[in-house]
Amino acid sequence: MPSNKDLKRLVRERMAATGELYTQALTHILQEEPLRPLPSPWFLTGSRSDEYEIGLVEQSVVRLRLRAGVEHASGFGALMQSISARRHLGGRVRFAARMRAYEVSTWAGLWLRIDSRDEALALDNMQDRPLRGTADWTLMEIVLEVPEEATSLHFGALLTGPGAIDLTDLELHATDQEITTRESTLPEEPQNLTFQA
Secondary structure, eight states, X not given: OOOHHHHHHHHHHHHHHHOOOHHHHHHHHHHHSOOBOOOTTOEEESTTGGGEXXXXXXXXXXXXXXXXXXXXXXXXXXXXXXXXXXXXXXXXXXXXXXXXXXXXXXXXEEEXXXXXXXXXXXXXXXXXXXXXXXXXEEEEEEEEEXXXXXXXXXXXXXXXXXXXXXXXXXXXXXXXXXXXXXXXXXXXXXXXXXXOO
């Protein structure tokens, strides 16, 4: 992937040649860059994985982007890997990566889900603190408790809608780091059930 300075130059050149707006030119440049196959055990998943593509753009940097020709994404695409929860039972895990974003118009983030045999026990997909717009390399992280009944951990990154994200420096490990509690902004009781103005 070109550096930010080179990328901006390429976008300006395309804008001059085609008359496209900045976001249109950037989208075309990002979609034209070839992706190398993603190594196992990583894979592409999501509610509409057919609308997205993923692959390496440089050594240890993975890109997730909306496929060329998809006008309106109707779901999300996600990078994923799964492991056994056995080594982390009763503890905490931290999943972190550096991410950068290119014209992400909806949202993107890391995600970590902890499952038992029968259900999801915990999920954090960063929807309450997403990466949006265009952003240079940013450290993103999730810390979750792993209940004793957990059987598996599933983790990766997701993108909803247009744009692209790059990931590097991924790590998942046991941690003593405190979990950041987020105060709920939801009311305690139902509100305006009669739809009064």
